[in-house]
Amino acid sequence: MVNADERRFEVLRAIVADYVSTKEPVGSKALVDRHNLGVSSATVRNDMAALEEDGFIVQPHTSAGRVPTDKGYRLFVDRLHEVKPLTEAERRAIHKFLEGALDLDDVMRRSVRLLAQLTQQVAVVQYPTLTRSTVRHVEVVTITPARLMLVLITNTGRVDQRMVDLGDVITDDDVARLRNVLNASMAEKRLADASAAVAELPDQAPPELRDSLIRVCSVLIESLVEHPEERMLLGGTPNLTRNVADFPNSLRQVLEALEEQVVVLKLLAAARDSGTVRVSIGMENEAKEMQTTSVISTGYGSDGMVLGGLGVVGPTRMDYPGTMAAVRAVAAYVGEILVGR
Numbered sequence: 001m002v003n004a005d006e007r008r009f010e011v012l013r014a015i016v017a018d019y020v021s022t023k024e025p026v027g028s029k030a031l032v033d034r035h036n037l038g039v040s041s042a043t044v045r046n047d048m049a050a051l052e053e054d055g056f057i058v059q060p061h062t063s064a065g066r067v068p069t070d071k072g073y074r075l076f077v078d079r080l081h082e083v084k085p086l087t088e089a090e091r092r093a094i095h096k097f098l099e100g101a102l103d104l105d106d107v108m109r110r111s112v113r114l115l116a117q118l119t120q121q122v123a124v125v126q127y128p129t130l131t132r133s134t135v136r137h138v139e140v141v142t143i144t145p146a147r148l149m150l151v152l153i154t155n156t157g158r159v160d161q162r163m164v165d166l167g168d169v170i171t172d173d174d175v176a177r178l179r180n181v182l183n184a185s186m187a188e189k190r191l192a193d194a195s196a197a198v199a200e201l202p203d204q205a206p207p208e209l210r211d212s213l214i215r216v217c218s219v220l221i222e223s224l225v226e227h228p229e230e231r232m233l234l235g236g237t238p239n240l241t242r243n244v245a246d247f248p249n250s251l252r253q254v255l256e257a258l259e260e261q262v263v264v265l266k267l268l269a270a271a272r273d274s275g276t277v278r279v280s281i282g283m284e285n286e287a288k289e290m291q292t293t294s295v296i297s298t299g300y301g302s303d304g305m306v307l308g309g310l311g312v313v314g315p316t317r318m319d320y321p322g323t324m325a326a327v328r329a330v331a332a333y334v335g336e337i338l339v340g341r
Contacts, residue, residue, distance in 0.1 A: 012075065014034070164219045202214045267297060269309065279294065
């Protein structure tokens with residue numbers, strides 16, 4: 001015999017499912033007709049009254065139907081014992097789509113496009129944080145005899161290019177020496193450690209290279225200590241506008257918050273550091289502009305190292321199991337592809 005709490009949860013689950021799929025408030029008759037709840041209409045009505053009293057569902061207007069509240073969605077999400085797995089075909093499609101990426105920018109663009117398509121929500125992907133990356137290689141390219149281009153490549157495939165005016169001409173041999181000195185000092189180091197190592201190089205340099213190294217190292221240090229956490233991509237923003245009714249008087253605020261990015265980056269940082277798929281529903285979002293949305297996010301990376309965060313933003317009325325599965329799967333493949341590069 002199912003106890004009253006379990007039965008009420010089944011009613012709540014049915015209300016969530018119907019409201020997500022129909023966008024219409026759900027009445028007791030529809031629940032009995034559509035779901036095999038194994039109880040009478042009168043019992044379902046009583047259970048709905050109890051759920052409403054406890055704040056899990058609410059009557060939006062004078063119709064007989066009810067819709068889930070933030071508290072109702074939270075209970076539903078917390079009781080999702082397992083996230084609906086993606087089909088083998090979906091997994092293959094994700095892998096094939098991301099595997100075709102040419103470089104880091106392409107991986108990020110494809111990821112955000114794919115996540116928006118899979119979930120029909122706004123997708124957000126944060127670029128790998130350089131603070132967690134290591135230096136793979138530094139290339140030094142002669143542009144003119146007195147001007148060089150520095151190309152810093154990290155283990156995640158991030159490429160940063162900077163120009164350096166030397167103030168004096170330099171020979172090809174000295175450019176090769178610079179390249180060797182820089183790589184010997186920085187290769188395989190975390191960026192903060194590489195920055196410290198580079199700062200010491202001019203003092204150790206032979207006199208004829210010192211002036212060039214001072215200029216090169218100051219530009220490299222700038223590049224190493226910048227905060228690329230602030231780089232992110234958005235995709236699928238039109239998906240929000242297809243659900244205007246889910247954002248009564250607040251769609252513009254949500255779009256402005258997404259445009260500003262700071263709010264979303266904070267949410268991604270929280271998920272990135274938690275190591276799980278994080279679901280933030282409605283009023284649980286600290287930023288006032290996001291309190292009509294749900295944010296599902298996680299970190300991506302590999303071998304215990306988190307490189308960045310990704311997720312989706314949509315109305316609280318969303319397919320939580322499917323969206324959580326898509327976020328988790330795309331994060332797993334992005335991590336795999338970046339670390340494998």
